[in-house]
Amino acid sequence: MYFSKLLAPTLRETPAEAEVISHQLLVRAGFIRKSASGTYTYLPLAQRVLQKISAIVREEMDRSGGQEVMLPIIQPAELWLESGRWQVYGKELFRLKDRHDRDFCLGPTHEEIITDLVRGEVYSYRQLPLLLYQIQNKYRDERRPRFGLLRGREFIMKDLYSFDRDEAALDISYQKMFDAYTAIFTRCGLEFRAVEADSGAIGGSGTHEFMVLASSGEAEIVYCPHCDYAANIEIAPCQPSLAAEEKPLPGQLVETPGMTTIEDVSAYLQAPPERLIKTLFYKADEEIIAALVRGDRTINEIKLQKLHPSLTLEMAGAEEVKALTGCEPGFVGPVGLSLPKVKIYADEEIKTMNNAVCGANKYNYHLQNINPGIDFQVTAYGDIRLMEPGELCPKCGGSLFVARGIEVGQVFKLGTKYSKALNAKYVDENGQEKPIVMGCYGIGVSRTMAAAVEQNYDKDGIIWPAVIAPYQVVIVPVSVTDQAIWDYALKLYEKMRQAGLEVVLDDRNERTGVKFKDADLIGYPIRVTIGKKTLEQNQLEIKLRKEQEVRFIGEDDIIEYIKESLKR
RNA sequence: CGGGGCGUAGCGCAGCUUGGUAGCGCGUCUGGUUUGGGACCAGAAAGUCGCAGGUUCGAAUCCUGUCGCCCCGACCA
Known part of the structure; x- marks a missing residue:
């Protein structure tokens, strides 16, 4: 071409x-x-x-x-x-x-x-x-x-x-x-x-x-x-990390003005995020459900949907949350939600939490010293959180990447x-x-x-794996007006075609730099440059797209060299 | 779906605040000089300023609507 x-x-x-x-x-x-x-x-x-x-x-x-x-x-x-x-x-x-x-x-x-x-x-x-x-x-x-x-x-x-x-x-x-x-x-x-x-x-x-x-x-x-x-x-699948067992203390209402995020509440109450209970409301088909995960964890909706099968599952809107809890999102929690009216699904890790912090369902208030099983019940426990780096391999117990x-x-x-x-x-x-x-x-x-x-590019363009490259080789004659160079390029082009190679001949009357830039951008695996010097020495200049340096190959060996290079 | 941004020449953009009849770079075309990593000179073509309506003597510019495109978010509890 x-x-x-x-x-x-x-x-x-x-x-x-x-x-x-x-x-x-x-x-x-x-x-x-x-x-x-x-x-x-x-x-x-x-x-x-x-x-x-x-x-x-x-x-x-x-x-x-x-x-x-x-x-x-x-x-x-x-x-x-x-x-x-x-x-x-x-x-x-x-x-x-x-x-x-x-x-x-x-x-x-x-x-x-x-x-x-x-x-x-x-x-x-x-x-x-x-x-x-x-x-x-x-x-x-x-x-x-x-x-x-x-x-x-x-x-x-x-x-x-x-x-x-x-x-x-x-x-x-x-x-x-x-x-x-x-x-x-x-x-x-x-x-x-x-x-x-x-x-x-x-x-x-x-x-x-x-x-x-x-x-x-x-x-x-x-x-x-x-x-x-x-x-x-x-x-x-996540393996729950168990919280240290503490004696349950009586629940306590604390004012947390404007503290709507885990980070805010954690900093304000001086409790690490893993002591907080994150309460999320979902709309599962037409039903609103609550999901609890530890404050430092991320919920996994796929797992949640397995625990509570539904056709659709999406986060409930602020309005829906308010209608259910009477409170703005940011201060909601599981305590006082009426089972079985609202199903509450909790991550395994919630089960062993002691004296935790959660929203109070009251604007600008959270609850402290909350204990699952005592202060609130859940519909079901399950693995509903996202795994994080470094957790244990479910097969061999190694550390996961x-x-x-x-x-x-x-x-x-x-x-x-x-x-x-x-x-x-x-x-x-x-x-x-x-x-x-x-x-x-x-x-x-x-x-x-x-x-x-x-997966295969650099600052100059694409680097196609040879088997899926649009063409295998591009021939760049340094000049198309120099008769010797052009004739030689044409001869090489035909030779390569007859050898079954997929080759582009850059016949444009452009400066060499333009052709090189385009060759790199398009990402042909192999570039063959034909210039005066290489012509006189009867050697062809070859550059693989994935390498930096050029090589000089004798004309008789060129086809075989290219075919070998394409295999690598 | 929520939030933000953008639609002006093929591409990338300026002009819009403060209304006065559209510009820059790249690309394209012609001629010439060049020719090993995106050349240079001279000349040229190319835009209903997304679309519709409104305000105005006059709209790319202001107002309303609409369409298209891009980004972020949709774990905020």
């Missing part, structure tokens, strides 16, 4: 709206342009990267026995009503009506559609296991799209769905996919970890997320340096949730009718491209 013909509009300046590095660089280097909030146009360079990632995904899916299909993006509401997700998915589901006023949605994922297909076509255990996948655009009306491709409203996703006769067979499919994912991200040249995770809105039992490690990642993961334990922090990651893939054991809801059954060899056991396995293809940039 001649650079002059390539639609790769590079920008000198960073676009104002781009916050994260992958967004900035992909726009600057001419890979993507924004259409609307959270939707992007992929230019030729991006399309090539996406195709390469997709090709790797396809190879590994096919190798694992997957069959590729193409599914509707516009999906009828009936299927979603049947699975129950028309309500559950909430505002993230893009909904639309056709001219007859019938409801549809843009698929955020395709369990309903694929199960509908399978229930109509699969009847016998002889047809199982069945692995079907698709690579298509998917849609989620994110409450707040951001970070460029990392959190868009339209994105490219591979989803594979597995259909098995029982849990044991599902385990085999799941393991196949787990291995395939490991192979895919390894081949893509990314540093990643598979972590135990929450199953979220899709539902189901076992699940792992594949996280590309990057400091800009939205997800926090904990991992153990001593064993193979790794989990999303959302589900990492916390890191950030970008979720690029997730594997789920769905079980029979969708097959039962949508009535997808098969008949086994004994003539018994049984629900098909399902799994689903997603990879964010466009997000993987962005994640690769988040």
